[in-house]
Amino acid sequence: MNSNSKRTGVLISIQDSLVKARYNENVIMGETAEILVEGKFLQAEVLQIVSDPKNAKLGIVEMQVFEDLTGAKIGDLVVFKGKALSVLLGPGLLTSIWDGLQNALYPLGKQDSYLKPGMRAPALDEEKLWDFTPMVKPGDTLYGGHAIGSVPEGRFIHKILVPFGFGKCKIQTIIESSLVNITQTVAIVTDEHNKEHELKLVFSHPVKSPIPFMERSIPKKTISTGVRVIDLLAPVAYGGTVGNPGPFGAGKTVLQHSLCKYALADIIIMAACGERAGEAVEVFKDFAELDDPSTGESLMNRMCIFGNTSSMPVAAREASVFIALTVGEYYRYQGYNVILLADSTSRWAQALRERSGRQGDIPGPEAFPMDIPDQIKGMYQRAGADTGSGGSLTFIGTVSPAGGNFQEPVTQATMDSTGGFWGLSQDRADAKKYPAIDSLVYTNSVYDSFISKEDRDQILKTLQEANDIDQTISTIGLKKVPVEKYVLYQKGQTIDFCVLQQDAFHELDACTRPERLQVINMAIQKLIKTPIHFSNEEGDVEELKEQIKTEFDQLRLWWKDWNANAKSDAELAGLPEQIENFVLQEQYA
C-alpha cells in the first residue's frame, strides 16, 4: 500500500447505513474507510466492489457505515484507509469497557453523555505506565507471535508480542527494564527486506484473521460454571463451544450473569451485542464490587466488555463479535483460559440480515443471508483449546430465536456448530424454574461432566421416567398410577426441585463447586438406586400416595434448606445421611 497517495472517493448513494461511492484509484475488499460528513469522519467498511455503468475505467464501492449518517450528502468525501477492521491488542485490555468498535466508553463519556457520530476515544489508556521487562536481546531472530518482553497486567503476565503479521525479523534495539506507556517504542526490528519497524506494547490485528493456535487440541478439562444442571448434565470444557437459545424471559441474561460471576476461568470477555444497555451496565458497575471466585480480587480485573447495545448502530454489531473473539484469541495465545460470552449471536445475525437486505441479496430462510450457517460455524470455530500455549478460548453464545422457535435458521446453525447446547424452555420459565434449561429435550454436550457417564445417564433416565409418569398423571390421573411409579415420579421431582433448580441470587445456592456437586451426586444416586418401601396400615392406596407426597415434600424442604445453609464438611455430609435415612424410611420405622 502506498501511503503517500491518498486514495479517495465520493458518495453517490446513501440509504440508512449502506452507501456507495465512486473511487478514484483502487480499493481493497474489506478495507476500512472514513466518510467526511458535516466536518466529522465516520467509520465505514468496504463490502463489495462493482463496475461503474457510467465510467468503465473506474468503479463503485459499496460500504457499510458504523455510525449514523444524518447530514450525509452526495459528493461527500471518502478516504480509504488501506487496513481491514482491526482491534488494538496489548496491556490494559482487561477491565476495559468499549463500544462495538473498541472506543473506550469512559473517556467518551467525558466528551458527552450521549454517543454522537464521529466521536472517538483511544481503545487503551495511553498515559498508563507499564513495567516492561525485555526477554530478548539485539541480534535475536524472531517471528510474528514471538514474545520480546512482558509486563504485569494485574495478576497476569502479559507478553509483548511481535505482531502476528510479521515474518522473520531481527531485533536491532530493545529498551532495558523500565516503565513505558503504549505509545512509546520498546524495540526496533528489521524484517527480511531490512526494513525497520518500531514495536510498542500494543499492535493492531485484523479482526477477521484468527490469531493462530500454537498447538490446537480437543477441549478436555471441564469448567466449573457453578450451575448444577450444566456441570452435571450439560458440561462445557475449556476451549469448548455452547449455544444457549431461549425465548425472551426464559433466563438467558440471568444465566450469562451467573457465568460471569462464577465460572472458573482466568478471563471473561463479554460481547453485549445488540442487547439491553442496562444489562451490560449492571455487569461493569455492580459486578465490579463482587469478588473473583478464584482470586478474591474485583471481578472486573478478569473482565473486559464490549457494549454494543441494541440502540447503537447496527453495522457495528458484526464488528463487535469479531473484535471480542480476537481479544479472546490473543489471551489464549498468552496462555490463559478465556470464556467469551456473546449475547446475542442472533442480533449479530440480524445485522448481517439487515445489511444483505439493503444490498439486495437474494434472501434465505426468514430473510437471513443464504450463507448464515457457514458464517456461524466459522465464528464458533475460532474457539478452542491450545496445548501449545496452555490457554483456551471457550465461546458461549446466546441465541434469541424469533417466537422462541428453535427451528429458525440461527438456532439450527448454532446447534450444528457447537459442542454443547443449553436450550431454555418456555414451560420451565413460565413455572419460574431457574435455570430453565430443559435437561430432557434441549441439552446436549460432547464434553465430560464432573460425574461419571454412568451417573449422568442414570440421572437423565430417572428424569425421563419421571417425566413420562408426569404425562400419565396429567392424562389419566394420579389414581391410575401405581405406587412404585409414583415414588419414581417423586424422586424425579426431587432431583429437579433440589438439584437442577437453583437460586441465582442466593449467596450459597447460586454457585455449586465440584466437591459439593460430588456430595450431591452421591445423594442423588442413592435416592435413585434404592427402592423405597412405603406402606400404611389401612392399605388405602390413595392415602398412601398422599403420605408419600408429604414425605417427599419434607425431604425437598430439608434439601432446599441444605442448599441454602450447609457449609461445613459436617453439614455437607448431612445430605447423604439424610437420603440414606429417607430411603430406608428409618425415621418412620
Add this chain to the structure above:
Amino acid sequence: MIRKEINRISEVGKALISVEGNPGVALNHVVELLEADTNQSLSFAKAINITEDTTRFQVFNGTQGLSTKTKIRMHELPLTAGFSHKMLGRSFDGVGHVNDGGPDILFEKELSTRLDTLNPTARLVPKQPLWTGIPMIDVFNTMVKSQKIPIFAGPTEPYNRLLSQIAQGAQADIIIFAGIGLKFDEYHYFKEELSKSGNMDKTIMFSHLAGDSQIKGLMLPDVALSVAREFGDQGKDVLVLLTDMTNWSNILRNVANYQDMIPSLQGYPGSLYSELAKRYEVAADIDGAGSITIIGATTMESLEDPVPDNTGYITEGQFFLENGKLKLARSLSRLKQQVNGGTRNDHRAVMTAMASLLADAEKAYEAAEVGAANDAFSQKLLRYRKDFIDQIEEPFGEPLQLEAALDLCWDVLRKHFEPIETGLSKKLTDQYWDLKDSEKGI
C-alpha cells in the same frame, strides 16, 4: 435566508415522493412542500434515500393531493422537536405541532430527534422501586424507576385502562403520553383520566389518531422521547406511556414496503428489532440527572407475532394481560431482583412459592380438562388457582400497599394449603402462617 427550491416531483407514491437528480439534500434533512402557485405550505418531508439520480422523501402529511408541480423548499436541517415548559398540559401531533386547538407555543429550544444512544457509563444501575398498588406487579413483578416494560394484550383487552392506572399511581414529575394510531375515544379517555387525577398539568400529550398521516405516526415516538429525554437531562423523573407500539410497527412495515425493502417475518422489515430498541432504550436512570421510564402497550394476536416477540427481547420484561387479568405465567419484571430483596422478609419467598404452586395448579387444570385431576391435592390446587386468578391477578381492584398485598398472599395460601405443601421455609411459615387479622393491624 433564501432557501433552495426544487420545482418538480417525479414520483408520488403512498407516503413517499421522489425527485430526479441530486438537489443537494442531506440524509434525514427536512424539506417543506409548497403549493406551486400560492406558496402555501402543504407539508414537511424527510429525505430518506439519496442517490446521484434521485432523492426520496417521506411526506409527513401524506401524499394525497400533491401535484407533480408542488415546490420543494430545503431546510438543510434534520427534524427537530420544539421544547418548552409551556408544553405541559398541552397536546401535540407526531412532529410536535400543537393539535389541541390552543395557541401556538414559542419554544425555548429545538431538540435533535436522532435519539443518540446514552453512553452506558452514564447510566446508573436502577435501584428505586416504582410502586403501583397492583399486587401482581408490586409482589410478583416489582417495577423499577427507569424500566422499559410493555403490556402485551389482545386488541380487546383493557390495556389502556391498565396503562392509565399505572400512570396515575406512579410517582413521576412529568408524564409524556405518546399515542400512535389511537381511536379518538382512546385519546379522549387518557385526557379525561389524566385530568381527573389532577395530573394534566404535568403531562404532555403527543397523539396520532388512526387515519392521520402515517409518517407523523412514525415520527411521533422520536419527538415525544426527545422531549422526555430533555426533561430527564434536566433532572426530572419522567414517565413515558407508549401506546400502541404495534400500530407504530405496522406503519414502519407499511413504509418499508413502500420502499420495496425485503421483508423478514410477516412483512416486517429485518430492522424491526433495532427500530424498536432505539426507542425503548431511551429509558434510563441517568447519572447526575433524572430518569425516563417507559411503559408501552403492544397489542397482539399471539405472543409469537414479530412485534411482541421482538419487543420482549428489548424491554425489561412484560406484563401479559388476558381476560382482563394480569397473568403471572408470562409476566416478568427483569429488574425486580434489584428491589425486592430489601422489602419485607417474606417477599421473595412468597413470590417464588406461589408461582411454583400456580405452575402445578396449571398442570392440574389441564389434567382436570381430561378428567385426570382426581386426587385430593389436585383439587386443592384447582381451588387455589381460582382464588389466585380472582384475587391476585386482578389488576383493577383497590390499590394495595406491598405489605397488604403480601398479607393477601398469605391469606390465599392459608386458605388452601398446609404449611408444608407451600415449599416455604418453616421459619417463614412460623412467622406468618398463624397471623390473625387483629395482629395485622387491619
